[in-house]
Amino acid sequence: MFRKYRVRDFDFKLVLLILLLSAIGVITIGSAEEALLTRQLAGVVAGVFLMIVISLFDYTWVIKMNWLIYVLNLVLLVAVWQFGEETKGATRWLKIGGLQFQPSETAKIMLILFFAQFIMKHRKKLNTVGIISCCVAMYALPWLLVWEQPDLSTSMVLLVMFCVIMFAGGISLKLVFAVLAVAIPAVAIVISLALQPDNDFLTDSQRNRILAFVNPEEYKTTYAYQQLNSVTAIASGQLEGKGYKNNKITSVKNGNFLSEAENDFIFSVIGEEFGFKGSVTVIVLLYAISLECISVARKAKDLAGTIIAASMGGLVAVQGFFNIGVATFILPNTGLTLPFVSYGLTSLISLFMGMGFVLNVRLQAKRAKQ
Secondary structure (H helix, E strand, O other): OHHHHHHHHHOOOHHHHHHHHHHHHHHHHHHHOHHHHHHHHHHHHHHHHHHHHHHEOHHHHHHHHHHHHHHHHHHHHHHHHHEEEEEEEEEEEEOOOOOOEOOOHHHHHHHHHHHHHHHHHHHHHOOOOHHHHHHHHHHHHHHHHHHHHOOOOHHHHHHHHHHHHHHHHOOOOHHHHHHHHHHHHHHHHHHHOOOOOOOOOOHHHHHHHHHHHHOOOOOOOOOOHHHHHHHHHHOOOOOOOOOOOOOOOOOOOOOOOOOOOOOOOOOHHHHHHHHHHHHHHHHHHHHHHHHHHHHHHHHOOHHHHHHHHHHHHHHHHHHHHHHHHHOOOOOOOOOOOOOOOOOHHHHHHHHHHHHHHHHHHHHHHHHHOO
């Protein structure tokens, strides 16, 4: 369960990058919604503590319980379906005792841990029809439970994560290109059919968000409202920004034109108050964390470690891209948090826990080469 580690093998660079990004999140939330600052700070402190503790656990011991992790994940997602609390037309939250959390966020980490062990165990047969079919089937079950909440944004992230997991696991590139050749036109057809008014594949809200992205002028007072104001806020910050907690009447945030400013559109607040320089700083930190995870993956002592580190790096990069893409109106409105920055304690703590496993992969990588 525990091993002897050397301090010099600890990835302090990764920890520093995470702390810097989290600090920006706390500061920005203090401006977006000051009442939430204390809770976000407490979440960061708790997350850092859990990350350090988990980094000392031998990940190979943890993932041996992969089937328990998988079943627990399903139980939580089914519990949301049966007993979850509905908010804004979606049932995503589960309350156990006095603790309320979002199991779709913890599912991201649990699925990474499960498939890290499963793929490593079956790595010699990974490119066979049988194992690939098993992977797809086992991933599809929790994915469908998330989709039915409904949670289109997390479902999209989970799909990309599955691709990252399989790629890191060593799936054949020939097979990847063959699947893409079929999947890309198939997805285009599905989206086209889903946007038809008489189709139930998407909810009305999801369909309208996509249509608002295609034709924002028609939906500028409804479904495109958030994103249009977000772009205005980011653009108004220019190079230097309007200043932290500024009292300018031209502020989009101060005029309460930014919905979910502390969460989905936290990047808009950063763009307005800290300008282009602040926005670029956040983007650089996000992808520096992702690249550091990939670096750890390349040094991992085994395939499971590679999958864990690469998948966490992919999660931060993809979710960061989706969130910023929505804020800058280059993607339809999906409703995802910005990793380590947005308010959302389940997402924040889950990411810290996932990074704890990455740190342990790094600790063991050096020892494996001695």
